[in-house]
Amino acid sequence: MDITVLQLIINGLLLGGMYALISIGLTLIFGVLEIINFAHGEFLMLAMYAAFWLFQLYGIDPYLSMVIILPLFFLIGVLVQRVTIQPIINAPPLNQIFMTVGLSMVLQNVALFVWTADYRTVKTTYSGLTLKTAGLLISFPRLVAFLLAMGLIAALLIFLKKTYTGKAIRALAQERKAAMLMGINVYRTYQIAFGIGSACVGAAGAMLIPVYFVFPSVGSLFVLIAFVVVILGGYNSLTGSLVGGLIIGVVEAFSGFFISPHLKEAIYFVIFILILLFKPTGLFGRA
Amino acid sequence: MRLISRNISGNVLHPKIYFPFFLVVLMAILPLVPQNPFYGDIIVSSFFYGTMALAWNLVGGFAGQISLGHTAFFGIGAYTSTLLYLHYALSPWVGMLAGAGLSVLVAIGIGIPCFRLKSHFFALATIAIGEVLRFLASYWRGLTQGGVGLLIPFKPGIENLMFKSKTPYAYIALALMLVMLLICYVIRNSRFGFHLISLREDQDAAESLGVKSSRSKLTALIISVIFTSISGTFYAQYILFIDPFTLFSLGISIELALFAIIGGLGTVTGPILGAFLLTPLDVFLRAWLGGVSAGLNFIIYGLVLMVAVKYFPLGISGWVRTWYGPFLQKLPGGQRAWKTEEAMALSLVPARASDSGKEREKSPFFAVKSLNKRFGGLVAVRDVSFQIQKGEILGLIGPNGAGKTTIFNLVTGFIPPDSGQVVFQGETITGLKPPHQICLKHIGRTFQLVKPFKDMTALENVMVGAFARVQNAQEARKRALEILAFIGLTKHRDSLASSLTIADRKRLELGRALATQPDLFLLDEVVAGLNPKETEEIISTIKKISGQGVTIFMIAHVMKAVMALSDRIIVLHHGEKIAEGTPLEISRDKRVVEAYLGEDYLA
Numbered sequence: 052m053d054i055t056v057l058q059l060i061i062n063g064l065l066l067g068g069m070y071a072l073i074s075i076g077l078t079l080i081f082g083v084l085e086i087i088n089f090a091h092g093e094f095l096m097l098a099m100y101a102a103f104w105l106f107q108l109y110g111i112d113p114y115l116s117m118v119i120i121l122p123l124f125f126l127i128g129v130l131v132q133r134v135t136i137q138p139i140i141n142a143p144p145l146n147q148i149f150m151t152v153g154l155s156m157v158l159q160n161v162a163l164f165v166w167t168a169d170y171r172t173v174k175t176t177y178s179g180l181t182l183k184t185a186g187l188l189i190s191f192p193r194l195v196a197f198l199l200a201m202g203l204i205a206a207l208l209i210f211l212k213k214t215y216t217g218k219a220i221r222a223l224a225q226e227r228k229a230a231m232l233m234g235i236n237v238y239r240t241y242q243i244a245f246g247i248g249s250a251c252v253g254a255a256g257a258m259l260i261p262v263y264f265v266f267p268s269v270g271s272l273f274v275l276i277a278f279v280v281v282i283l284g285g286y287n288s289l290t291g292s293l294v295g296g297l298i299i300g301v302v303e304a305f306s307g308f309f310i311s312p313h314l315k316e317a318i319y320f321v322i323f324i325l326i327l328l329f330k331p332t333g334l335f336g337r338a
Numbered sequence: 339m340r341l342i343s344r345n346i347s348g349n350v351l352h353p354k355i356y357f358p359f360f361l362v363v364l365m366a367i368l369p370l371v372p373q374n375p376f377y378g379d380i381i382v383s384s385f386f387y388g389t390m391a392l393a394w395n396l397v398g399g400f401a402g403q404i405s406l407g408h409t410a411f412f413g414i415g416a417y418t419s420t421l422l423y424l425h426y427a428l429s430p431w432v433g434m435l436a437g438a439g440l441s442v443l444v445a446i447g448i449g450i451p452c453f454r455l456k457s458h459f460f461a462l463a464t465i466a467i468g469e470v471l472r473f474l475a476s477y478w479r480g481l482t483q484g485g486v487g488l489l490i491p492f493k494p495g496i497e498n499l500m501f502k503s504k505t506p507y508a509y510i511a512l513a514l515m516l517v518m519l520l521i522c523y524v525i526r527n528s529r530f531g532f533h534l535i536s537l538r539e540d541q542d543a544a545e546s547l548g549v550k551s552s553r554s555k556l557t558a559l560i561i562s563v564i565f566t567s568i569s570g571t572f573y574a575q576y577i578l579f580i581d582p583f584t585l586f587s588l589g590i591s592i593e594l595a596l597f598a599i600i601g602g603l604g605t606v607t608g609p610i611l612g613a614f615l616l617t618p619l620d621v622f623l624r625a626w627l628g629g630v631s632a633g634l635n636f637i638i639y640g641l642v643l644m645v646a647v648k649y650f651p652l653g654i655s656g657w658v659r660t661w662y663g664p665f666l667q668k669l670p671g672g673q674r675a676w677k678t679e680e681a682m683a684l685s686l687v688p689a690r691a692s693d694s695g696k697e698r699e700k701s702p703f704f705a706v707k708s709l710n711k712r713f714g715g716l717v718a719v720r721d722v723s724f725q726i727q728k729g730e731i732l733g734l735i736g737p738n739g740a741g742k743t744t745i746f747n748l749v750t751g752f753i754p755p756d757s758g759q760v761v762f763q764g765e766t767i768t769g770l771k772p773p774h775q776i777c778l779k780h781i782g783r784t785f786q787l788v789k790p791f792k793d794m795t796a797l798e799n800v801m802v803g804a805f806a807r808v809q810n811a812q813e814a815r816k817r818a819l820e821i822l823a824f825i826g827l828t829k830h831r832d833s834l835a836s837s838l839t840i841a842d843r844k845r846l847e848l849g850r851a852l853a854t855q856p857d858l859f860l861l862d863e864v865v866a867g868l869n870p871k872e873t874e875e876i877i878s879t880i881k882k883i884s885g886q887g888v889t890i891f892m893i894a895h896v897m898k899a900v901m902a903l904s905d906r907i908i909v910l911h912h913g914e915k916i917a918e919g920t921p922l923e924i925s926r927d928k929r930v931v932e933a934y935l936g937e938d939y940l941a
Contacts, residue, residue, distance in 0.1 A: 087458045138648055144457040145404050146647045149599060152406075152592055153647065156640030160633030267633075275469070278462055286459075313477065320470045327463050328451040 054186050059304045061187060067300020068197035069255055073273055074280035074292040075204055076251035082224040082287045083244040086136060089151040091277060092270025093158035094249050098124055098256025099265035100166060106173045106260075113173055114195060117257045121250050128249025129242045136245065137238065155270070162267040170264040178261050196258035203254055204293055207247070211289070220244050224287065275316075279323045285336025294334065353669040362516065369508035376625075378504035382576065384617040385511035386569060391597035391609035392518045393565040398595055399604035400531065401558045402538025404457055406591045407464030410471045411441040411563040413585035415570025417475065420488055420580055423498075430499040434571035441567035442560050449559045453552060465588060472586030487581030490574065499575040507576055514572070515610070518565050522606050525561075529805045529814065534558055535604070536791050536802045543789035546750065548777035548806030548854055589636075596639070600646050602655020604793075611654045616642075702761065703728035703889060704858055709758035711741075711748055718744045720913040722758075726858070731880075731890040733904035733921075737934050740910040742893045743786055746860050750783050751776045762858065777806055782856030784847045786863045786893075790835035796846055797822060797831040803853030818853060825849040825879055841872040845879065852883065859883065861892040865899040877902055897935070901925070909934065 077091050088094075098120055105116045135154055139146050180191035211217035219240050222230040231237050263269075280299050284291025299319075306318050326333060365385075372378050390412070397403050418440050419433030428436075452463045475482050482488065494500045501507055525531040533554045536544040541551055574580050597616055602608025623635035650656070704726040711719040719741045726732045734742050747753045749760055751771040760768045762779065770776060776783075791799050800818035801811075808814050822828050825845050830838060835846060844864055851859065861880070865873055877899055884890055884903075894900045900907065900921070907924045909917040911933040917924055924930055 081458075087462065135644065135648075142647075142651065145398075145402075145599075145603070146651055148404060148406075148458065148461055149595065149647045150644055153640045153643030156592070156643070157637050160636040160640065163633035164637065275466075282459075282462075317470065317473050317477075320466045320473070323466050324463060324470075327455060327459060327466075331455065331459065 055308075058187050059308055060301055061189060063301030063304030064297055065190070065193040065197045065300070066303060067297035068200040069259060069296075070276055070280050070299055071293045071296025072200040072203060072255040072258075073252050074277040074284070074296050075207065075289055076248035076255075077274075077277050078281050078284070078286065078289055078292045079207075079220075079251070080245055080248040081281070082289075083220055084132075084136065084140070084241055086147050086151065087278075088245075088248070089148065089274070090131075090155040090158060090270075091248075091252060092272070092274025093155050093162075094124065094127070094252045094270070095256045095259070095273050096162060096265060096267065096270035097127075097158065098253040099260045099263075099269065100162065100171075101253075102257040102260045103171050103173055103265055106175075112175060113257050113260050114199065117199070117254050120253045120257045124253025125246040125250040127253075128246035131249070132242050132245035137241065140241070159267050159270065166267070168266055170266045172264045173260045175261055190262070192261045196262070199258060200255070203251065207251065208289060216240070216243060220247075276319060279319050279326075281333075282323060282326050282331075283333055285333030287337060288333070288335035291333055291335030352671055353666040356671075357666060357669065365512060366509075369505050369512070375504055378508065380618050380621050382504055382508045382511050383621065384614050385508060385515045386572060386576075387593070387597060387617050388610045388613040389511070389515040389518045390566055390569045390594050391601070391613045392515070392522050393562045393569070394594040395598040395603070395605075395609045396522060396525070396534075396558050396562045397555075399598050399608070400525070400534040400538065401555050402457075402534075402604075403453065403555060403559075404461045404595070405464040405559075406461050406588065406595065407466070407468035408562070408566055408594055409586050409588065409590040410468045411445065411566040412570040412573070412590060413471060413475065413582070414441045414444060415567030416574040416580050416585055417482060417488075417570075418567075419571040420490060420574045421481070423490070424488065429497050430571055430575050431497070434568045437571050438564045438567040441563040445559050445563040446556065449556050450552070453555045465591075468586060468588060468591055472582050475582035475586055482582065485582060487579055490578040490580075492578060499572070500578075507572075511572065514565070514568065519606070519610065521561065526606050528811055529809055530554065530557070532798065532802050532805055532811075532814075535794065538604070539791035539793060540789045542752070542773070543785065543791070544802065545773035546777055546783050546785075547803045547850065548774050549802070550774050551772070592643075596643055596646075598653075600642070600650070600653050602653030602658075605653070605655040608653050608655035611658070615654065702726075703763060704891075705759075705761045706745075706749065707759040707761070709745065709748060709760070710756045711744060711753065712756060718913050719748065719755075722910070722913070722915050724908050724915060724918060726889060726891055728889055729884075729887060730905040731884055731892065731903050733900045733907040734891065734893045734910060735895070735900055735907060735924075735934065736910035739912075741913040742910055743862055744913075745910070746783060746862055746893065749776075750781065750860065777854050777856075780855060780857040781860065782851040782854050782858070783860035784844075784851055784862055784864055786866070788840070788843045788847045790838070790843050790846055792836040793834065795832050795834055796827050796838065796842075799835050799846055800850050800853050803850040806854040821849045821853050824882070825852070826875070841868050841876070844868065844876065848876075848879065848883070852888075856888060858889045858891065861890060861894075863893055863895065865894050865896045873899060 073095060077088060080086060080088050080091075101120055101123070102113045102116050105111045105119065106113055111119075131154070135150055136147070139150055175192075177191050182189045182191055182194070211221055219230070219235045220243065222233065222235060223237060223240050223244075227237065276299065280292055280295040283298065284293070284295025302318070302322070303315060307315060310318070369378070369381055372381065390408075394405070394408050397405055415434065415437035418437035419430045422428040422433040422436060423430055448467055452460055455463055476484050478484070492500060494502050496506075499510075525534075533544065533549045536547065536549055537551050537554060545551055570585070597612035598609045599612070600616060601610065601612025620635065620639065623638055627634040646653070702725045706725075707723045709719055709722045710717075722741075722745065734745070736742055744753070748755045751773040754769045754771065758768065759766060762781065765779070767776070767779060791802065794802075797815070797818055800821050801814045804814040804817040804821070808817065819828070819831070822831050825848055827842060827845055827849060830842060835843065838846060848861075848864065864880070865876060868876060873896065880890065880892075880903055892900075892903070904921055906919065907921055908915055909924060909927070909930045916933060917927045917930045919927070925935065
C-alpha cells in the first residue's frame with residue numbers, strides 16, 4: 052500500500068478515536084433518554100477550558116487532569132439532567148430540543164463573557180513530539196489520546212455489559228416501562244447515563260486541548276461531527292459510534308488531502324443528509 | 339390550543355370582531371409616533387420578525403415539524419433579490435418573487451425526503467441544510483463575494499424598495515405581516531388547518547382519516563418559505579448589507595422558533611406576541627449590555643428560552659386566553675349574543691348512496707387471497723384468504739400474536755404484504771399506500787390503542803374525519819355534530835379529547851372514522867377495556883352503524899361482543915386461518931376451543 056495512504060489512514064484513525072469518544076457520550080444519552088443533547092458540544096468546550104485552566108494555573112498535564120475532569124463532568128452531567136432535562140422528560144420533543152438549545156446558547160455566551168473569544172491551547176513538552184516508524188510519522192499526543200479514548204470506550208462497554216447499573220442503562224434504553232416494572236430506578240439511571248455521557252465528552256476535551264484550540268464556539272464544530280458520527284453509526288448503537296467515529300476520522304483525513312481542507316464541513320453535511328435520507332438507522336442501528 | 343371555529347354570520351358590533359380591527363388600527367398608527375430612528379427601527383424589526391415568526395409557526399406550530407434551518411430561505415431570498423438588483427438592476431419587488439420561487443424549489447427538494455424523519459432527526463437535518471447553505475454562500479465567492487458580503491448602494495425610491503425614513507419600511511413590513519396573519523387565520527379554521535394539526539397530533543390516525551400527510555406538510559412549508567424569503571428581500575433592502583454569516587446563521591432559525599414558542603406555539607397570534615415582546619427586548623439588551631460585554635444578551639435570551647420551555651409551554655397566548663374572553667365581554671357590545679346555534683336535529687348518519695354498478699355486485703365486496711407477511715424469521719400472516727359480504731359483520735378472533743392487527747395493517751396501507759391480493763368492490767388494492775388512499779376508497783379503521791387528537795375538542799376530532807368528504811368548514815362542522823349525536827357524545831363536543839374517559843375516547847374514535855363515510859369499517863379491539871355497561875353501549879352503537887349499511891370487520895377478544903354482533907367469524911392462530919363460520923359453528927369447533935376459547939367456554 053502506498054505510504055501516503057497508510058499515513059492518511061493512521062492520521063484518520065487517531066483523529067477518529069477522539070470523534071468516537073465524543074460521539075459515544077451523545078449516543079448513550081440519546082439511547083437512554085431519547086433526547087438529543089444540543090448542548091453536548093458546549094460540554095466539550097467547557098472541558099477543554101477546564102483542562103486549559105488546570106494546566107495554566109496549576110501546571111497539571113491535560114492527560115493527568117482527566118482524573119479530575121472525569122468525575123467533575125460526571126457530576127455536571129447529573130446536575131444538568133436534574134435541573135433542566137428531568138422536569139420536562141415527558142414534554143413533547145420540541146420542548147426538549149429547545150431546552151438543550153437554550154442551554155447551549157447560555158453556555159457558549161457565558162464562556163464568551165468570562166473568557167473572551169481568544170483562542171487558547173496548551174503546549175506541553177511533548178506537544179510537538181512525533182514518532183517515526185517504518186517511514187510513518189505518528190503524532191505522540193494524538194497517539195496517547197487515541198489509546199486513552201479506546202481505553203475509556205472499552206471500559207464503558209464492559210461497564211454496560213457486566214455491572215448491574217450498566218445493564219439497567221441498557222434495559223432502559225430498550226424499553227422504558229418494562230425497566231420500571233423490573234424495579235430499575237429510572238430517574239437515577241437517567242442521571243447516571245447523562246453523567247457518563249458528559250464524562251466521556253469531558254475526557255475528550257482534556258485529550259483535545261494539547262492538539263487543538265479552545266474558544267467559546269468550538270463546541271459547534273465538534274458537535275456537528277458528533278451528530279454525523281452518531282447517525283452514521285446508528286443512533287442507538289454504541290459500537291456504531293465507535294466504528295462511525297473511526298470512519299469519519301479517516302474520511303476527513305482523505306478528503307482533506309485529496310480534495311480540500313476547506314470542504315471538510317461540506318462533506319460532513321453531505322454524508323449527514325445522505326444517511327438521514329437513505330439509511331436513518333445507520334450502520335449498526337436497530338430500527 | 340383549541341381551534342376556534344368561528345361562525346362568520348356573527349354580529350359585527352361584537353368586540354370579537356371590532357376589537358382586533360382596533361388593534362390593527364393601533365399598529366398602523368404606531369410607525370408615525372416615534373421621532374427617534376432607534377425606536378422606529380424597533381417597530382420595523384418587530385413587524386418584520388412577526389411575519390417570519392408567523393411563517394415559521396405554520397410549519398413548526400401547526401404542522402409540528404420543527405425546522406431549525408428556516409434561515410436558509412431567509413438567506414436565499416435576500417441573496418437572490420440582491421444579486422438580481424446589483425447585476426441586472428431588477429427591482430426588488432420582482433426580485434423578491436424570484437427569491438421566493440427559488441426558495442420554493444429548494445424547499446420541495448428538501449421537504450420531500452426530510453419529512454420522513456422523526457422530530458429530533460428532522461430538526462437535525464434542517465440545521466444541516468442551513469449550514470450547507472451558509473457554507474455555500476461563503477465559499478462561492480465568485481457569486482456572493484463570500485464572507486465580505488454585499489453592499490447595496492443607497493438609491494431611495496419606491497421602485498428600489500429603499501426609503502430615507504423608517505416609516506415607509508414600517509408600513510410595508512406591517513402590510514406583509516397582516517397578510518401573513520390573515521393567511522394563518524384562514525388556514526387555522528379551514529380544512530387544511532385541521533389536517534395540519536391532526537398530523538401534528540398523530541400522523542397515523544390522520545392518515546387513516548384521509549389526510550395526505552406529505553402533501554399537507556409540503557404545502558405548509560411552501561407557504562412558509564415564500565414569506566420567509568420575501569422577508570429576506572425586505573431585510574436586504576432595509577439594512578443594505580448582507581453577508582453569509584448573518585443571513586444564514588443558526589441563531590436566526592432559533593429566534594424564529596423562540597418567538598413562536600414564547601408567544602404560543604400553534605396559535606394564530608402567538609408568534610406576533612412573541613415577536614413584539616422579544617424583539618424590543620433583544621434590541622434593548624444589545625444596546626444596554628452589548629457594550630458591556632459580548633454575548634450577555636444571548637445569555638439572557640437562552641435563559642428566557644429555557645424558562646419558557648419549562649414553565650410556560652403554552653406561551654403568552656395561553657395566558658392571554660385566560661382573560662381575553664372576560665375582557666371582551668366588558669367592552670361595549672360584549673354582552674350581545676354571539677351567534678345563534680342552529681337547533682341540531684338528532685338525525686342519523688345519512689346512509690351513503692351506494693354506487694351500484696352491476697359489475698360491482700358480481701365481484702365480492704371485500705376479498706383477501708393468500709395474504710402473506712413475515713417479519714424476519716417470524717411468519718405473522720400465512721396464506722390467509724377470506725371474503726366479506728356486503729352489509730355483514732365479520733368477526734376476527736384468535737390468541738394474542740395470531741396476526742389479527744397485522745392483517746388490518748396489511749389491508750389499510752400501514753404495512754406492505756409480502757404476497758397475496760386484496761380486492762375491494764371490484765378494485766385491487768393490494769399494498770395500496772399511504773393509508774390516506776385507503777380512506778379515500780371508503781375503508782375506515784380504528785386503532786387498538788386509541789389515537790385521539792388530544793389538543794382538539796371532540797367536535798374538532800370528528801371534523802377531521804368529516805373533512806375527508808367535504809371541503810367546507812361549515813359543512814364539516816354540521817356533519818360532525820350529527821355524528822356526535824349519533825354516537826352519543828354531544829355533551830362532550832367542546833371538551834378536549836385528552837379529558838375524555840377511555841369509553842368516550844373509543845366512541846370518539848368510532849365517530850371520527852365514521853365521518854369519513856366508510857363502506858367497510860375495520861374495528862380493532864373496540865370493546866377492550868370497557869366495563870359491562872360500556873360494552874353494552876358500544877355494542878348497540880356498532881349495531882346502529884351496521885344498520886346504516888356499513889360493512890364491519892372487527893377484531894375482538896370479548897366473546898360476548900363478538901358472539902352478539904358477528905354474522906360470521908374467522909379464527910386466526912399463529913398467522914393461519916384455522917376456522918370460519920357462524921358464531922355457533924365456531925364455538926363448537928374443536929380446533930378453536932383448543933387454541934383459543936378453552937374447554938370452559940363449551941361447558
